[in-house]
Amino acid sequence: MGRHNKYDLLEKLVSAVNDSGWNVAYLEDIKQHPFYLQVYRDNESCRVKIYIWHLTHGGGKARPKDEYRIQITGVDKFEPLQGGKTLILGYWKEADVFAGFDVRKHLGKLGASPSMQIREDALRKAYVNGFEPCDKGNKEVAIAFRPDFFVDYLQSLEPLHDFGQSTKDISVLSEVAQNPEINIANIQIQNVARKTTVVSVSKKLRDASFRKRVLTAYSFHCAVCGVQLKLVEAAHIIPVNHDNGTDETRNGLALCALHHKAYDQALITIAENYSVQISRSRVSELQSQRMSDGLAKFSQDLRPIIILPPAISDRPHAEYIRIANSARGWK
Ligand SMILES: [Zn+2]
Numbered sequence: 106m107g108r109h110n111k112y113d114l115l116e117k118l119v120s121a122v123n124d125s126g127w128n129v130a131y132l133e134d135i136k137q138h139p140f141y142l143q144v145y146r147d148n149e150s151c152r153v154k155i156y157i158w159h160l161t162h163g164g165g166k167a168r169p170k171d172e173y174r175i176q177i178t179g180v181d182k183f184e185p186l187q188g189g190k191t192l193i194l195g196y197w198k199e200a201d202v203f204a205g206f207d208v209r210k211h212l213g214k215l216g217a218s219p220s221m222q223i224r225e226d227a228l229r230k231a232y233v234n235g236f237e238p239c240d241k242g243n244k245e246v247a248i249a250f251r252p253d254f255f256v257d258y259l260q261s262l263e264p265l266h267d268f269g270q271s272t273k274d275i276s277v278l279s280e281v282a283q284n285p286e287i288n289i290a291n292i293q294i295q296n297v298a299r300k301t302t303v304v305s306v307s308k309k310l311r312d313a314s315f316r317k318r319v320l321t322a323y324s325f326h327c328a329v330c331g332v333q334l335k336l337v338e339a340a341h342i343i344p345v346n347h348d349n350g351t352d353e354t355r356n357g358l359a360l361c362a363l364h365h366k367a368y369d370q371a372l373i374t375i376a377e378n379y380s381v382q383i384s385r386s387r388v389s390e391l392q393s394q395r396m397s398d399g400l401a402k403f404s405q406d407l408r409p410i411i412i413l414p415p416a417i418s419d420r421p422h423a424e425y426i427r428i429a430n431s432a433r434g435w436k
Contacts, residue, residue: 114159114196118140118157127144129143139157151259153189157194158178160175160197171226173222174220175221192208193221201252203251205249205250205262205266207266223249224239230279234282235253237249244270248265248266254309277294285310289307318339319339319359327364328375329375330364330408337361338365339357340357340358340365341358343356343429351425371434375421375426380410381407381408
């Protein structure tokens with residue numbers, strides 16, 4: 106395989122992985138397509154082989170107008186990666202949406218002018234909701250998804266494509282994508298593996314939506330130091346598993362990785378008047394442990410008051426700040 110012209114797609118893949126809170130290492134020369142990447146975070150890691158093309162609108166006399174497709178070029182046959190995952194992806198640039206196809210359904214030698222299709226309506230729904238399955242018939246399902254759902258798609262790859270085995274279950278998956286707040290008890294799926302996948306997808310969609318809303322509300326700045334640099338995460342004010350925990354934007358705070366950790370360890374907090382505070386008791390504890398080097402610099406970098414989202418309804422809720430500070434043992 107010779108040189109390719111896919112650097113824009115590779116860039117998009119890497120930023121999708123980063124937007125999902127994960128990192129990328131290149132396993133092979135990036136001048137070669139397909140791409141071999143290692144996608145990792147903390148102790149979790151996955152080797153991935155990625156075939157990717159731009160999605161283009163249907164056209165052609167024999168093709169319906171309401172579909173997009175990838176035209177497979179430069180590949181004679183798909184070869185799955187041993188000990189890793191293999192993706193066949195399309196990318197719709199105008200809407201910033203991916204389509205994932207099931208490599209297990211495309212293992213034979215490819216015919217002349219091979220292509221894969223996905224309905225336009227599935228891509229549009231994914232643009233709005235983050236994710237949408239597309240029933241292609243013949244027990245195959247394609248998955249349309251937004252970049253911030255990329256790692257979630259990768260992690261649930263086979264279970265998601267296994268929905269192709271039941272047209273009825275695909276429609277349940279689609280309902281949940283449109284309403285991830287659905288009560289788990291109301292999910293009408295008999296197959297245990299597929300039911301587990303639906304529950305996990307609904308949670309991941311809620312997480313992705315929280316992350317997107319919070320980061321957007323703060324324009325991707327850390328609320329307490331102002332840094333952007335794509336180092337910012339969505340933190341919960343009231344911790345996730347607390348009885349009063351909620352995924353509302355006003356229970357979120359955009360924080361860089363350093364200040365996220367400092368917030369969770371109650372070294373810093375925000376007060377109800379939005380001032381940024383350092384815990385005196387935590388500082389003296391650290392001083393007695395001879396663990397307080399860098400404190401002066403750390404304190405200097407903190408803003409006196411947090412950056413506030415423009416919309417009042419997105420700003421940290423006073424009651425949530427109170428509950429959170431008490432839950433973290435703030436003194
Ligand atoms: Zn920060």
